Each structure stands twice: as C-alpha cells, then as structure tokens.
Amino acid sequence: MFKFAIGGTAAQIAALALLFRGVMGGTQTDLGLLLTFLGLQAVAALLLGFALYLLLPRRFRVPFGWTYAYLTLFCFLVPLGGVLVCLGSLLFAKLFPGRHDATGIASVTLPEFVTHLISRVTHGGGARLRAQLGNTRAPLPERMTALVAMQSMPARTSSPVLRELLADSTDDIRLLAYGMLDGAEKQLTQQILAELPRLEAADTPQARGEINKRLADLYWELIYQNLVQGDVYRYTASQVERYASAALETQPDNASLWYMRGRLALTRNAPSESREWLQRAESLGFPRDRVLPLLAEAAYLERDYAAVRKLMTAFDSPSPLPLVRPLLRYWQS
Numbered sequence: 160m161f162k163f164a165i166g167g168t169a170a171q172i173a174a175l176a177l178l179f180r181g182v183m184g185g186t187q188t189d190l191g192l193l194l195t196f197l198g199l200q201a202v203a204a205l206l207l208g209f210a211l212y213l214l215l216p217r218r219f220r221v222p223f224g225w226t227y228a229y230l231t232l233f234c235f236l237v238p239l240g241g242v243l244v245c246l247g248s249l250l251f252a253k254l255f256p257g258r259h260d261a262t263g264i265a266s267v268t269l270p271e272f273v274t275h276l277i278s279r280v281t282h283g284g285g286a287r288l289r290a291q292l293g294n295t296r297a298p299l300p301e302r303m304t305a306l307v308a309m310q311s312m313p314a315r316t317s318s319p320v321l322r323e324l325l326a327d328s329t330d331d332i333r334l335l336a337y338g339m340l341d342g343a344e345k346q347l348t349q350q351i352l353a354e355l356p357r358l359e360a361a362d363t364p365q366a367r368g369e370i371n372k373r374l375a376d377l378y379w380e381l382i383y384q385n386l387v388q389g390d391v392y393r394y395t396a397s398q399v400e401r402y403a404s405a406a407l408e409t410q411p412d413n414a415s416l417w418y419m420r421g422r423l424a425l426t427r428n429a430p431s432e433s434r435e436w437l438q439r440a441e442s443l444g445f446p447r448d449r450v451l452p453l454l455a456e457a458a459y460l461e462r463d464y465a466a467v468r469k470l471m472t473a474f475d476s477p478s479p480l481p482l483v484r485p486l487l488r489y490w491q492s
Contacts, residue, residue: 163213167206171239174199204235211245288312289320292332299329306335314343318385344386351377368409372416375402379419396423414443421453430457448474452483455490 178196208231212220220226234241291297291305306324309317317339324336354374361367378399381387387395400423403416410416421437424430434457441450451474458466471490474483 161210163206164210167203167208167210167234167242170199170203170206171242174203175238200235200238203238204231204241207234207242208232211242211249214246214249292320292324295328299331302329302332303335306332306339310339314384314386318343322385322388340386343384344381347377347380347384347386364409368406371402371406372410372413375399375406375416375419378402396426399423412443414440414445417443418445418450421450421457425453425456425460428460430460433457434461452486455486 174196177192177199208227211230211234212223212227215226230245233245237244288305288309292302292309294302309320321336321340324332325340327333327336351374354370354377358367358370358374361370375398378395381395382392382399399419403419407413407416417436417440421433421435421440424433424436434454437450437454437457441447441454451470455467455470455474458464458470468490471487474487474491
C-alpha cells in the first residue's frame with residue numbers, strides 16, 4: 160500500500176508543479192503541457208485510488224471494479240482534494256464509528272438432548288430407536304430390543320448407527336451390531352461371488368454385458384448401503400467403475416450406469432467428468448430431480464456458481480429430500 164501511496168503522491172506533486180509552472184510562466188494554453196499534466200494526473204489517480212482502496216474496510220471493497228473505478232475517477236477529477244476528502248472520511252469513520260442497535264441479539268448455548276426421556280416420544284420411530292440405542296443408561300433389554308428392531312430399517316439408514324455401536328461398552332450390543340453389519344455385507348458379497356463364474360462362462364457380448372451390469376449394481380449396493388469404508392470403499396468404487404464401463408460397451412443407453420459413474424466421479428473429485436456423465440444419464444431418461452443436485456455439486460466444485468444457481472432454480476420437485484431443502488432455500492433466494 161505504501162509504495163502505491165508514495166508513487167501516487169509523487170506523480171500528483173509533479174502534475175501540480177507542472178501545472179503551476181505553466182500558469183506562472185504564461186504557457187497555460189500549451190497543448191503539450193496540458194497533455195503531460197493529464198497523463199501525470201491519470202498515473203497519480205490510478206496509484207492513489209488503489210492505495211485508498213486498500214484502506215477501505217473489507218465490506219466496502221466489493222465489487223472491486225466499481226469501487227476502484229470510483230476512487231480513481233474521484234482522484235483524477237479532483238487533484239489533491241480527492242485524496243484529502245477520502246482520507247478525511249476514513250479518519251472520521253474510524254474516530255466516530257456508527258452505533259448499531261443490538262437489541263434482541265444475544266448468544267445462546269446449544270440445546271441439550273435428554274436421552275433418558277426418549278421413552279415418552281410417540282412419533283419418529285427411526286429417530287427414537289437411534290436415541291434409545293445411544294442412551295447408555297437405558298436397560299440392556301430395551302437397547303437390545305431397539306437394536307433388533309433396526310433390522311426392519313433400510314440398510315442405508317441403519318448402517319451408520321450400527322457402525323457407531325461397534326465401540327459400545329456393552330459386549331452384547333457391540334457383537335450384535337457387528338453381526339448385523341457383517342451379515343448385510345456377506346449377503347451382497349455372496350451374490351458377487353456367484354456372478355463372477357457366470358461372467359467367465361458367458362460366450363456372447365450381450366450376456367457379458369448383463370452380468371457386468373449386475374456386478375456393477377451389487378458393488379454399488381455395498382457403497383449405497385454404507386457397508387464399506389476406507390480402502391475397501393476405494394476398492395469397491397474401482398470395481399463399480401470397472402464393471403459399469405464394461406457394461407456400457409454393450410448397453411450405451413443405460414442411464415443408471417451413467418448415473419453411477421457420475422456419482423463416483425464426484426467422490427474422486429472429478430467434477431468435469433461427473434457433469435458429462437450425469438448429463439448423459441439425464442438425456443437418456445434418468446429422473447431429473449435426482450440428477451440436478453449432483454450436477455449443481457459438480458458445478459460448485461468447478462467454481463461455476465452461476466451454473467449452480469441456474470440448476471438449483473430449475474429444481475422443481477414437489478417433495479425434495481430434507482438435505483436438499485436448505486440448499487434450495489439458499490440458492491433460490
């Protein structure tokens with residue numbers, strides 16, 4: 160900032176000195192003198208305008224173009240006086256800050272959820288089961304009953320809860336949770352192992368394409384149901400990509416396979432590929448309300464915020480998912 164201020168001040172002094180010398184020498188009508196003065200004044204305005212911009216509070220620096228252009232033009236049209244007025248305004252604002260009414264604004268603590276009162280809740284079965292399992296003060300038979308009842312819930316919903324219970328202090332809870340997770344994973348793994356010999360024995364491209372699609376679906380279920388993590392997750396994702404790519408060689412119009420590849424591309428931070436494949440899935444008839452949030456996420460990763468707003472504005476599902484609703488309120492406002 161100081162180098163811009165010093166350079167601008169030097170150019171401003173030179174311009175004023177040149178103008179004063181010309182006026183005192185009676186050559187004020189010389190065109191060359193006038194052009195030289197305007198050139199020095201423009202250089203001084205550019206440097207001083209940027210120095211003043213750096214002195215502004217952060218909230219007044221946006222947008223950069225209009226703010227910097229206004230300060231530069233003001234310094235150019237009002238030699239020396241423009242800088243003094245701006246500096247005086249900044250000094251006055253610093254010494255006499257405005258008073259903002261803070262009535263009604265206060266800091267509050269986060270609410271505390273009382274888990275031992277969960278037995279009084281008569282709605283929200285899934286949430287009630289999760290809360291009862293997390294309440295270590297509840298009787299063991301009640302927690303075991305709640306854990307067994309989770310078997311009726313979708314695996315995608317119950318898997319994160321069961322994984323948390325693997326660190327439970329009660330052996331029975333921990334072992335039962337592990338057994339439920341392991342059983343769900345083994346069920347899919349056995350189906351995968353049964354399909355692999357069929358893939359080796361397939362003798363037509365169409366048959367191989369169907370089995371590749373089946374394998375891609377099974378590996379995808381492991382991911383979708385939250386049954387794999389870490390290195391196993393990365394291996395499973397690579398298998399989905401492998402079999403989905405092979406299946407698309409014989410079924411290029413399969414929208415669900417393009418959708419799988421688009422979602423996996425997002426997880427490995429490849430938004431351009433993701434947008435291409437998701438758009439392909441949508442063009443082949445995949446539900447638009449399931450594709451648009453992922454396209455918006457890919458556009459966000461590419462910092463194409465105008466595209467994000469456009470996509471979220473086009474989202475017109477009558478009953479969006481709970482996780483999507485706050486995003487819609489933000490981007491559609």
